[in-house]
Every structure is written in structure tokens, then in C-alpha cells.
Amino acid sequence: MPTTTAANIGSYSSILPEVVLVVGALLLLMIGAFIKQKNAIFMSFATFAILVLAATLLYMQGDLAGTMFSGSFIIDPFARLMKIVTLLSAAIAMFMAYDYMSKANLWKYEFAVLILLATAGMMMMISANDLIALYLGIELQSLALYVIAAFNRNSERSSEAGLKYFVLGALSSGMLLYGMSLIYGFTGGTGFAQIASSIHTGGATIGIIFGLVFLLVGLVFKISAVPFHMWTPDVYEGSPTPVTTFFAAAPKIAAMAMIVRVLYGAFPSITPQWQQIIVFVSIASMVLGAFAAIGQTNIKRLMAYSSIGHMGFALVGLASGSETGVRAVVIYMVIYAIMTLGTFASILAMRREEGTVENISDLAGLAKNDLTMAFLLAMLMFSLAGIPPLAGFFAKFYVLLAAIEAKLVPLAIIGVLASVVGAFYYLRIVKIMFFDEPAEDFVPMHGSLRIVLIGSGLFVLGYVVYPTPLVTAAGVAANSLFK
Amino acid sequence: MGIADLFFYLFSALTTGSAVMVISARNPVHAVMFLILAFINAAGLFLLLGAEFLAMLLIIVYVGAVAVLFLFVVMMLDVDFAELRAGYMKYFPLGATIGFILLAELVVLFGAWKSDGGISVTPKVPIPDTAAITNTEAIGHVLYTDYIFYFEAVGIILLTAMVGAIVLTFRQNENAKRQNIGDQIARTPETSIEIKKVETGKGI
Numbered sequence: 001m002p003t004t005t006a007a008n009i010g011s012y013s014s015i016l017p018e019v020v021l022v023v024g025a026l027l028l029l030m031i032g033a034f035i036k037q038k039n040a041i042f043m044s045f046a047t048f049a050i051l052v053l054a055a056t057l058l059y060m061q062g063d064l065a066g067t068m069f070s071g072s073f074i075i076d077p078f079a080r081l082m083k084i085v086t087l088l089s090a091a092i093a094m095f096m097a098y099d100y101m102s103k104a105n106l107w108k109y110e111f112a113v114l115i116l117l118a119t120a121g122m123m124m125m126i127s128a129n130d131l132i133a134l135y136l137g138i139e140l141q142s143l144a145l146y147v148i149a150a151f152n153r154n155s156e157r158s159s160e161a162g163l164k165y166f167v168l169g170a171l172s173s174g175m176l177l178y179g180m181s182l183i184y185g186f187t188g189g190t191g192f193a194q195i196a197s198s199i200h201t202g203g204a205t206i207g208i209i210f211g212l213v214f215l216l217v218g219l220v221f222k223i224s225a226v227p228f229h230m231w232t233p234d235v236y237e238g239s240p241t242p243v244t245t246f247f248a249a250a251p252k253i254a255a256m257a258m259i260v261r262v263l264y265g266a267f268p269s270i271t272p273q274w275q276q277i278i279v280f281v282s283i284a285s286m287v288l289g290a291f292a293a294i295g296q297t298n299i300k301r302l303m304a305y306s307s308i309g310h311m312g313f314a315l316v317g318l319a320s321g322s323e324t325g326v327r328a329v330v331i332y333m334v335i336y337a338i339m340t341l342g343t344f345a346s347i348l349a350m351r352r353e354e355g356t357v358e359n360i361s362d363l364a365g366l367a368k369n370d371l372t373m374a375f376l377l378a379m380l381m382f383s384l385a386g387i388p389p390l391a392g393f394f395a396k397f398y399v400l401l402a403a404i405e406a407k408l409v410p411l412a413i414i415g416v417l418a419s420v421v422g423a424f425y426y427l428r429i430v431k432i433m434f435f436d437e438p439a440e441d442f443v444p445m446h447g448s449l450r451i452v453l454i455g456s457g458l459f460v461l462g463y464v465v466y467p468t469p470l471v472t473a474a475g476v477a478a479n480s481l482f483k
Numbered sequence: 484m485g486i487a488d489l490f491f492y493l494f495s496a497l498t499t500g501s502a503v504m505v506i507s508a509r510n511p512v513h514a515v516m517f518l519i520l521a522f523i524n525a526a527g528l529f530l531l532l533g534a535e536f537l538a539m540l541l542i543i544v545y546v547g548a549v550a551v552l553f554l555f556v557v558m559m560l561d562v563d564f565a566e567l568r569a570g571y572m573k574y575f576p577l578g579a580t581i582g583f584i585l586l587a588e589l590v591v592l593f594g595a596w597k598s599d600g601g602i603s604v605t606p607k608v609p610i611p612d613t614a615a616i617t618n619t620e621a622i623g624h625v626l627y628t629d630y631i632f633y634f635e636a637v638g639i640i641l642l643t644a645m646v647g648a649i650v651l652t653f654r655q656n657e658n659a660k661r662q663n664i665g666d667q668i669a670r671t672p673e674t675s676i677e678i679k680k681v682e683t684g685k686g687i
Contacts, residue, residue: 110646
């Protein structure tokens with residue numbers, strides 16, 4: 001199976017969005033140092049604008065496709081779609097962060113700078129067409145994420161989250177590098193196209209398989225799939241909630257896109273070898289995500305397990321090893337990001353006079369206090385559980401369909417069962433909101449949270465009416481990997 | 484056995500020996516000193532391989548910066564190394580097992596690599612002839628051309644690390660007295676001196 005060996009396009013407009021992000025981060029760093037901590041609104045608006053500008057520039061590239069920098073940077077419809085989704089998720093997370101961060105007295109202008117730098121790292125990960133570019137992208141992203149996980153320096157749990165993430169992340173980077181060096185040693189190249197052609201002619205030697213396993217360990221850590229998920233609940237719980245919001249959407253999309261690119265870019269001719277690894281990781285994540293979430297009382301921890309489970313489902317599409325499978329992964333990640341951002345808008349709104357709360361029991365009787373919020377959150381929960389006709393159902397439907405087409409029926413069956421188990425804890429939240437004795441009121445939601453929650457709720461409800469744009473875009477994106 | 488072989492055995496024996504001493508020395512300052520010795524001998528090994536640029540880099544970066552930083556940390560922070568060492572024997576079997584597994588894997592892989600007849604494909608960037616071109620020149624040829632993307636990315640990563648370190652550790656102390664040069668220059672006799680007429684014999 002040949003891979004994309006697109007010609008060097010040599011056009012700097014292909015890397016312009018990354019340049020905009022980095023230059024924007026440097027500018028904000030400079031401006032922030034002079035205006036000190038005062039203009040938080042300006043800084044967060046500027047970050048939002050830079051992220052949206054980068055997404056617009058990507059959109060304006062049209063159907064530009066090809067590689068740059070002697071093949072280490074690739075742009076194609078797949079990269080473009082995933083980058084736009086990543087940028088918009090980051091922008092929405094930033095949009096919601098300001099209110100919380102300033103009320104919690106956590107706002108520092110470096111937060112905006114680090115978000116921009118992390119997003120630039122994600123862009124590099126998505127566009128990486130070479131092992132070195134991939135590693136640098138991962139490190140740029142991760143370093144910024146470690147710091148913002150520990151952003152609340154006065155909280156022991158936030159520091160713990162940052163430290164835990166850092167130590168485990170460093171370990172996974174070590175694994176990743178070990179795998180990369182083995183692959184380089186056995187194929188003689190770091191470029192994905194070169195690795196692919198070397199494996200195509202030389203076959204899968206034991207060294208390449210070894211390298212592939214280590215490489216996948218490092219990559220799977222980044223999407224927090226089982227068995228490399230241990231950091232997720234603690235980091236989600238310990239980090240300030242806007243940071244968790246950011247963690248839950250943008251980095252996951254970028255990391256998933258990166259895994260898809262590595263597997264289809266560099267290892268297309270040994271699909272059966274990596275397929276079994278992905279099938280195992282997928283099953284383990286779906287099952288753990290479904291069962292471990294049941295006993296949780298903290299809603300951020302619950303969302304951590306939920307995200308582990310969802311990553312398992314997205315990997316089902318990848319495991320099927322087909323173009324429909326990749327299309328399903330893309331659709332899944334987009335829908336997942338929108339649902340998660342909406343849910344986190346509600347979590348950010350869980351604020352009483354004395355401060356924020358994050359226990360599931362605090363949502364009790366929300367329907368009596370704020371019916372709109374309760375209704376929209378309930379819809380999001382139904383969608384996360386995968387109940388038709390909401391968007392989350394279609395996301396699961398596409399991946400399971402791809403698995404069945406690839407004759408992975410047992411995987412699809414386990415997926416359906418895990419989804420049924422998972423529905424329990426999503427529905428429990430709905431039950432608590434609608435049928436339990438009302439708890440104390442929340443203070444009214446900030447406008448930005450309301451906008452995101454309503455937008456997300458409308459998407460989830462309306463997807464069934466007009467799914468074409470997303471399905472078409474995902475189809476084009478998936479097709480570009482299989483040319 | 485040529486003179487180069489002799490130096491190879493000298494440098495490698497010293498590297499291994501001082502590496503062992505790094506983890507077994509009781510005094511942390513001695514451990515750092517042995518670390519420096521290990522680095523210098525490793526630099527010698529690089530020289531024997533004809534990689535003079537890497538050798539110099541190792542001395543400047545690792546000995547000059549990293550090891551000295553370690554030394555500062557060891558000497559300035561009150562780290563109780565005896566306490567850190569307390570769990571050493573407890574975790575030794577686990578550590579030894581993992582080390583052994585990694586070693587076994589390396590041996591298996593090296594065997595596989597040998598039996599494959601080494602690298603089957605020509606490397607992306609062929610290593611230039613060291614007799615015709617120096618290491619530094621060879622790196623200079625690719626650093627700002629083929630590898631400009633990586634080079635810039637590494638710069639951004641280092642900046643991120645710096646911003647991160649400052650965010651996490653820098654605390655603005657409200658009570659600290661700071662020098663404000665603008666204020667100092669803007670001072671006039673009127674704002675800083677108060678002239679009092681003291682009546683004779685009364686004091687202030």
C-alpha cells in the first residue's frame with residue numbers, strides 16, 4: 001500500500017497558522033510583561049482572536065496539500081480539519097476560562113501564553129510527517145500542559161496534578177524515544193514515507209515491531225487510553241476546572257490525529273501488527289471507562305473516566321483499519337469535543353456564593369432551580385451515553401459500523417455492552433438533576449458559559465437533522481490518508 | 484593494539500567506573516564530581532570516534548552547565564540524601580529486574596539487527612566524509628536548511644520551559660523593597676529634603 005509522498009510545496013502559507021500562534025504567543029508575552037496582571041479581559045480576548053485567526057487561515061488554505069521542510073511537515077485535508085477542530089476547541093476553552101480564572105484569583109497572563117504555545121505544539125503534532133517533528137510537537141504541547149496543570153500554585157492538589165502529569169509524561173516520552181530510535185535503526189529513516197517504503201520492501205522485522213510497540217505506548221499515553229490512563233483522573237480533578245476543560249478537548253483531538261497519521265503514514269503495510277494492539281487498548285479503555293466511572297462522586301473525575309471510555313470508542317474506528325474507520329474516528333473526535341466542552345461549561349457554572357463545587361450531588365434538583373441548564377446538561381449526558389437521536393449516538397454508530405465492516409464483530413459487541421454500562425452513570429446524573437431534592441441554588445451562569453452550553457446543546461440535538469457538512473468534511477479528510 | 488585502542492580502554496573503563504561511583508558515593512558532592520569525570524571520559528570516547536563537535540558540546544553543556552547546576556542544587560538545598568537512600572534496598576530487586584529486561588531486549592535487538600545485515604536503507608542525510616569536512620561545518624550545512632523547522636521548534640520549547648519555570652516559582656512579594664530608577668531620578672531637593680529652622684538652645 002503506497003503512502004502519501006506528496007511533493008514539497010514550498011509554500012509558506014501552509015505553515016502560516018503555526019507562525020501566527022507562535023508570534024501571537026511571543027507578542028502576548030511581551031505585552032503581558034508590561035501591562036502586568038490588570039488587563040485580563042484584553043489578554044483572554046487576544047488569545048481567543050489569535051486562535052480563531054489561525055483557524056480562519058487554515059480554512060482559507062482551500063485544498064492545499066503537500067509537504068514542507070524536506071518532508072517533515074505535512075498539510076492535507078486530514079491535518080487541516082483536525083487542526084481547525086483543535087484550534088476552535090482551544091478557543092472555546094479559553095473563552096470560558098476567563099470568568100473562572102479571574103474569580104478564583106488565578107488569572108496570570110502566562111496562562112494565555114501557555115495555552116497558545118500548547119496549541120502550537122498540537123498543530124505540530126497533527127502536521128508531523130517525521131519522527132523528530134512528532135517528538136518536538138509532543139514535547140512543546142506537554143511542557144505547556146504540565147505547567148498549566150499546576151497553575152494553581154497554592155493548591156496542593158493542583159501541584160500534585162502537575163507533578164504527576166510531568167513525571168508520567170516524561171516516562172512516556174522516554175518510551176516514545178526508545179521506540180523511535182529502534183524504528184530509525186531498523187529502517188534507516190525518520191520520515192514516515194521513508195519508514196513506510198522501507199517496511200514495504202523489507203517487511204516487519206522483530207526490531208520494527210519492538211519499536212512500534214514502544215512508540216504506541218508513548219502515543220497512547222497522550223490520549224489517556226488504558227493501560228496508560230492512570231494520570232487522567234488525578235490530573236482532571238486536581239487542575240483548575242478551565243484547565244481541565246482545555247485538557248479534555250484540544251490535546252485529545254491532536255493526539256488522536258497524530259496516532260492516525262503515524263499508523264497510516266508510516267506503518268500502512270503492517271496493519272495487522274498494530275491492529276491487535278489498538279484492539280486491545282480500545283477494549284480495555286471502553287471497559288474501564290464504563291466500570292470505573294460508576295463509583296465516582298466528583299464530576300471532574302467522572303469526566304476523566306468518561307474521556308477514557310470515549311477514547312476507547314474512537315480507537316474502535318482506528319482498529320478497523322479502513323477509510324470508513326478513519327472517517328468514523330474524525331467524526332467521533334469532533335462530536336466528542338463539542339459534547340465535552342458543553343458539559344464542562346456546566347461544570348464551570350457549578351458555583352455557589354462561597355465558591356465552586358464539583359460533587360455530583362451538588363447538581364441535585366437542578367431542574368427546579370435552572371431548567372435550561374438542567375435540560376441542556378441532560379441532553380449532553382444522553383448524547384455522551386450514546387442515546388439516539390442525539391449526536392453521540394451517531395458518533396458511536398459510525399465507529400461500530402466500521403468495526404463490523406472490518407469483521408471485528410467481537411470488538412463491536414464489547415463496544416455496545418460498554419456503552420450500555422456507561423449509560424448508567426450518565427443517566428444517574430440526569431436522575432440526580434431532575435428527581436432529587438433540590439440543593440442550594442447556583443449563582444447565575446456567566447454569559448460565556450451559557451453561550452457554549454446552548455451552542456453545544458443545539459449541536460447535539462440538531463446533528464440528526466443536518467449531518468452532511470461534518471460527514472462530508474470527515475470523508476474528504478479520511479480520503480486524503482488513503483490516496 | 485594501537486594507541487587509539489589503549490585510549491579507548493582507558494576512557495571506557497574510567498567512564499564505567501565513575502558511573503558506578505556516581506550512584507554508590509555516600510557524599511552527594513563526590514557523586515557530582517564523579518558525574519563530571521564520567522562526562523569528560525565520554526567526551527574522550529567521542530573524540531576517538533571523530534566526533535569532535537559532540538565531544539566539545541558534552542564538555543561545555545554537560546560539564547560546564549548541567550553538572551555545575553547539579554552541584555549548586557546539591558550544595559544549596561538541604562536535601563537529606565540518607566533519607567532518599569532509605570528505600571534503596573527495598574526497590575533494588577525491582578530496579579534490577581527492569582534493568583535486566585531492558586538489557587535483554589537490547590541484546591535481542593542487536594542480534595536481530597546484526598542478522599538483518601545492519602541498516603538496509605541509506606540514511607536520510609548521509610554522513611559526510613569526516614576527512615573532507617569538519618563536524619561543525621557538516622552540522623552548519625543542515626542546521627539552518629534541512630533542519631530549520633526542528634531548530635525553531637526547539638527554540639520555542641526552551642522558551643516554554645522558561646516561561647513555565649517562572650510561572651511556577653516566581654512569587655511577587657508585596658513587602659519587598661525594590662529599586663525604582665525612574666522614581667530615584669525624578670527626585671528633587673524639594674521632595675526629599677525638609678528644611679527646619681532650629682531655634683537656638685531648643686533642639687528639634
